Structure formats: structure tokens, C-alpha cells
Amino acid sequence: MTIAMPVLGAGTFRLKGEDAYNSVTMALEAGYRHIDTAQIYGNEKEVGAAIADSGIARSEIFLTTKIWMDKFGKEAFLPSIRQSLADLQVEYVDLLLIHWPLKNEEVAMSDYLASLKEVKELGMAKQIGISNFTVAQMQQAIDILGAEAIYTNQVEVHPYLQNRKVVDFCRENGIIVTGYMPFAYGDVLKDETIARIAEKHQATTAQTVLAWMRQNEFVTIPSSTKRANIESNLKASEVVLDEADMAAIAELDRNHRLANPDFAPEWD
Numbered sequence: 001m002t003i004a005m006p007v008l009g010a011g012t013f014r015l016k017g018e019d020a021y022n023s024v025t026m027a028l029e030a031g032y033r034h035i036d037t038a039q040i041y042g043n044e045k046e047v048g049a050a051i052a053d054s055g056i057a058r059s060e061i062f063l064t065t066k067i068w069m070d071k072f073g074k075e076a077f078l079p080s081i082r083q084s085l086a087d088l089q090v091e092y093v094d095l096l097l098i099h100w101p102l103k104n105e106e107v108a109m110s111d112y113l114a115s116l117k118e119v120k121e122l123g124m125a126k127q128i129g130i131s132n133f134t135v136a137q138m139q140q141a142i143d144i145l146g147a148e149a150i151y152t153n154q155v156e157v158h159p160y161l162q163n164r165k166v167v168d169f170c171r172e173n174g175i176i177v178t179g180y181m182p183f184a185y186g187d188v189l190k191d192e193t194i195a196r197i198a199e200k201h202q203a204t205t206a207q208t209v210l211a212w213m214r215q216n217e218f219v220t221i222p223s224s225t226k227r228a229n230i231e232s233n234l235k236a237s238e239v240v241l242d243e244a245d246m247a248a249i250a251e252l253d254r255n256h257r258l259a260n261p262d263f264a265p266e267w268d
């Protein structure tokens with residue numbers, strides 16, 4: 001059985017060892033059923049242990065991982081996914097993403113996307129998708145796989161980086177937008193406009209940002225090491241912003257990009 005991706009998940013970037021185990025445990029206890037990890041986070045074992053120890057049925061959890069760039073070659077791709085599944089203690093992930101497109105295509109996109117598709121055909125991933133793909137790269141991926149095969153593009157989205165070109169292209173092609181770093185790693189939580197809207201709704205700034213994400217139909221995956229934050233973020237589902245609030249936050253867009261490593265593509 002495969003479940004649709006819950007709109008709010010728990011991210012695990014930067015969480016190592018016990019922090020990763022505890023964060024995922026707290027998230028599952030709070031009621032999250034969507035967990036986002038990646039090979040490069042170095043925490044798939046802890047994420048897997050937390051899921052196994054939770055006692056929650058595998059079929060109730062939507063689990064995403066991402067394959068790292070050094071594993072895109074034909075020889076390395078499948079073995080690396082088998083290793084991820086072993087570390088995660090699962091027989092399949094719900095979603096497998098290409099973590100970053102290759103800037104210089106050391107491995108051709110048509111080759112690594114063929115491997116991605118094979119993982120799905122083998123039943124090791126229920127859905128497949130991409131992350132950090134630009135509009136041009138999404139078009140390339142669509143030409144290779146077909147739009148209907150691409151479940152999501154996971155990209156940086158928050159009030160300070162609204163990524164409209166990528167978002168519009170995803171929408172035109174029926175690709176879900178998963179917005180990562182919804183709090184811009186804390187930056188947007190200090191914003192005065194967001195604080196004013198939060199006060200009006202007797203909500204926290206974090207809940208206000210998450211409500212804005214949800215009402216824009218973004219799936220998102222904030223991370224936290226604190227039970228209080230994990231629990232209150234989930235309660236953002238109770239916060240409903242009005243049109244004026246949504247418009248005011250839309251105006252905060254300022255191309256404030258945090259995830260921009262040297263291997264990043266030429267952004268839109």
C-alpha cells in the first residue's frame with residue numbers, strides 16, 4: 001500500500017546520532033507520519049531505528065530518502081539504495097529523490113533517471129522524484145521520464161525565497177512542490193510582518209509560516225530537536241490565514257537563498 005504524502009513532515013538535515021533518533025521519535029509520538037531523510041545526512045540508521053522502535057505500522061508512515069551524487073553511476077545506484085533500505089530497516093521507501101542534479105552531467109541525466117525508475121520498478125520506492133532541479137532541468141527530466149512519473153521537486157521555499165518560476169512550472173506539470181527550509185533556518189521567524197500576523201491569530205511565527213506554506217499548497221518538512229516545537233508546528237494545521245495575510249507574506253519575497261553550494265545549478 002502507498003499513502004499520499006502528508007503535507008507536513010519532519011525533516012532531519014543536520015541531525016546526527018541521538019538527536020536524529022530523538023527528533024524522529026518525538027515527531028512520530030506527536031503524530032507526524034512523514035519523515036524526510038537523505039543518504040548524505042548520515043542518519044538513516046537512527047531514523048530507521050526510531051521508526052522501528054515506534055511500533056507504528058510501516059504502511060502508515062511516508063518515508064523519503066535521497067540518493068547522493070556520488071552514487072548516480074549505474075554500478076553504484078542500486079547497491080546504495082539497498083544500503084539505505086537496510087539502514088532504514090524497511091523494504092521500500094515511499095519516495096526516493098535525486099538529491100541534486102549533476103551540474104556537469106558526469107553521469108548523464110538520462111542514465112541516472114533510468115536507474116531511479118528501475119528502483120521504482122523493483123518495488124524499492126513507491127514514488128520517485130527530484131530535488132533542487134531548475135525549470136530547464138525539470139523539462140529535461142520530463143522529457144526523459146514523463147511528467148506523471150515525477151512525484152515532487154523538493155526545493156528551497158519560504159517567505160524570503162518563494163521560488164515562483166519553479167513553483168509555476170511544477171504546477172503546470174502536476175508535480176508536487178515540497179518546500180524545504182520553511183523557516184529559512186530561523187531567519188523568517190524574526191520577521192516583523194509575520195510576527196504581526198501571528199499575533200492576530202494568536203499563533204507562533206513558525207505556525208504562521210507553516211499555515212502560509214499549506215495554504216499555498218506546498219508540502220513542507222521543518223526540522224526540530226525540541227518536543228515543544230515539533231508539537232506546536234503540527235498544530236499549524238489549525239491556523240487559517242486570510243487573504244490579506246497571504247498577500248502580506250507574498251510581498252516578503254527577497255531571493256534570500258540559503259542552500260547554495262558550489263555544485264548548485266544556475267538557479268532560475
Ligand SMILES: NC(=O)c1ccc[n+]([C@@H]2O[C@H](COP(=O)([O-])OP(=O)(O)OC[C@H]3O[C@@H](n4cnc5c(N)ncnc54)[C@H](OP(=O)(O)O)[C@@H]3O)[C@@H](O)[C@H]2O)c1
Nearest residue numbers: 011012013131180181182183184185206222223224225229
Ligand atoms: N533537498 C535538499 O537539498 C534539502 C536542503 C535542506 C533541507 N532539506 C530538508 O528540509 C528540512 C528542513 O530544513 P532545515 O532543517 O534546514 O531548516 P528549517 O526547518 O527551516 O529550520 C530548522 C530550524 O528551525 C528551528 N525551529 C523549528 N521549529 C521551530 C519553532 N516552532 N520555533 C522556533 N524555531 C523552530 C529549529 O531549531 P530547534 O531544533 O531548536 O527547534 C532549527 O534550528 C531538512 O531537515 C531536510 O529534511 C532538504
